[in-house]
Amino acid sequence: MKLKKFTAPTMPEAMQQIRSELGSNAVILQSKEVKKGGVLGFFQKKQFEVYAALDPEPTPRVKQKSYEPLVDTNEDKAFDMHTQDRVNESNDDMHILAEIKQMKKLLEVTTAANEDIPKGLTTNFIWPYTYLINQEVTPLLAEEIVLQVQQNLEAEEMEEHAHLIKDELHKEIVQRLKAIEKSTFTYDEHIVHFIGPTGVGKTTTLAKIAAKAKLEKNKRVAFITTDTYRIAAIEQLKTYARILEVPIEVAYTKEEYDEAIQKLSGYDQIYVDTAGRNYRETSFVKDLTALIDRPNNDQATMLVLSLSSKSNDIEAIYHQFNNLPNQSIIFTKVDETRQFGSLLNISLHEExxxxxxxxxxxxxxxxxxxxxxxxxxYLLSGYDDE
Ligand SMILES: Nc1nc2c(ncn2[C@@H]2O[C@H](COP(=O)(O)OP(=O)(O)OP(=O)(O)O)[C@@H](O)[C@H]2O)c(=O)[nH]1
Ligand SMILES: [Mg+2]
Structure with a gap:
């Protein structure tokens, strides 16, 4: 397929250029009015930028007349591709629409300003790659996965079917995730600390997991909160303790914390809430680790991260805590975003x-x-809608 951008002062002139260069079978994919030149926004010249494409081997079923309504020569109107209203519902037209959708995807990829498409990806795999990038998967990881998928499908000579690419992506991602270390959390840990940045959902998630421990695993559960910076924080955990009918201790100092652990030592699991801090600051990390660091192995840390945080911040926080023993990761607010790349990035980068x-x-x-x-x-949930 030949894809080209044309620029002209008027839409009819752009159309003229397209016809003489690509012929009358050309399809307009997108057009917009742009202003060029001038000084400080004055004396700018109006120009039309039109993207047109020509398939050198159009499918025989495509009728020439179906293309015609797509060409709008009205220069006052920015040209738009709302083809649905203009094309009737015959099978041929649906076929054309599918092709146009495909071409639009290709156009988005071709015109994306900052996207370096890795060498070695064939046309069918550029879209899956940009999909993963839009999901905020890191470029290196996206490249590795899609190149592997391309290789797998090429070996089976099936690369041109979009749904096969999605299935193969799923397989590849699952396989990579299965190859890394499993979470160590078993509900047998005696002390479980919930740590993480402000407002990510530490207290709420502690209550959810403690409820699972009590109701599904029949564990005898107790709470300690060391988050004494805000009255509301203490009250929040006390409320959950009341609902779940579990004892709770409030510890203002390291001594009180040790006493509380001692007092609750007869329980199967002690869930410890901690204060949310800006843990990009090393001093906060030191304070927290000094508080929760205990000489026995019978403890775990739950690092709570929010999927609605930025990828770089998530990785930075992870690294601040990666020396803590028996650490498990929890991602919250999975419902608040449509970009799931961080789930893959953290898992695979940190193994x-x-x-x-x-x-x-x-x-x-x-x-x-x-x-x-x-x-x-989650990662591929939007694959078919894009
Ligand atoms: N949408 C959504 N909201 C959540 C989720 N988990 C927690 N929240 C909400 O996020 C807000 C903060 O939750 P908390 O549990 O108080 O967070 P925290 O990390 O303990 O906050 P601090 O102790 O202040 O650092 C509350 O409104 C929760 O209801 C989640 O998975 N999805
Ligand atoms: Mg809290």
């Missing part, structure tokens, strides 16, 4: 599977065990 995903405010229901299949399904 550590995510333990839980929280997807709403409802305690205790909105939490699920994270599996490679669940992560891949």
């Amino acid at each position: 550590r599977q995510i333990a839980f995903l929280a997807n709403g405010q409802d305690v205790p229901n909105d939490v699920m065990v994270s599996t490679p299949e669940v992560i891949s399904s």
Whole structure:
């Protein structure tokens, strides 16, 4: 397929250029009015930028007349591709629409300003690659995965079918996630600290997991909160303790914390809430680790991260805590975004599977065990809509 951008002062002139260069079978994919030149926004010249494409081997079923309504020579109107209204519903037209959709995807890819398409990707795989990039998967990871998928499908000579690409992507992602270390959380840990940045959902998620421990795993559960910076924070955990009928201790100092652990030592699991801080600051990390660091192995840390945070911030926070023993990762607010790349980035870069995903405010229901299949399904959930 030949794809080209044309620029002219008027739409009819652009059309003239397109006809003489690509012939009358050319399809207009997009057009817009732009202003060029001038000084400080004055004396700018109006120009029309039109993207047109020509398939050198058009399918025999395509009728020439179906293309015609797509060409609008009215220069006052920015040309738009709302083809649905203009094309009738015959099978041929549906076929053309599918082709145009395909071409538009290609156009988006071709015109994307900052996207470096990796060498070695054939046309059919540029779209899956840009899909993963739009999901905020890191470019290197997206390239690796899509190149592998391309290789797998080429070996089977099936690369041109879009749904096969999606299935193969799913397989590839699941396989990579399965190859890394599993989450170590088993509900047998005696002390479980919930740590993480401000407002990510530490207290809410603690209540959800503690409820699971008590109701599904029959564990005897107790709470400690060390988040004494805000009265509301203490009250929040006390409320959950009341609802779940579990004891709670409030610890203002390291000594009180040690006493509380001692006091609750007869319980199967002690869930410890901590204050949200700006943990990009190393001093906060030191304070927290000094507080929760204990000489026994019978403890775990739940690093709570929000999927609605920026990818770089998520990775930076992860690295601030990666020395803590028995650490599991929980991602919250999975329901608040449509970009799921961080789930894959963290898992594969750090080679550590995510333990839980929280997807709403409802305690205790909105939490699920994270599996490679669940992560891949989230990641590819918008694949067919794009
Ligand atoms: N949409 C959505 N909201 C969530 C989720 N988890 C928690 N929240 C909400 O996020 C807000 C903050 O939750 P908290 O549990 O108080 O967060 P925190 O990390 O303990 O906050 P600090 O202790 O202040 O640092 C609350 O309104 C929760 O209902 C989730 O998975 N999805
Ligand atoms: Mg809290």
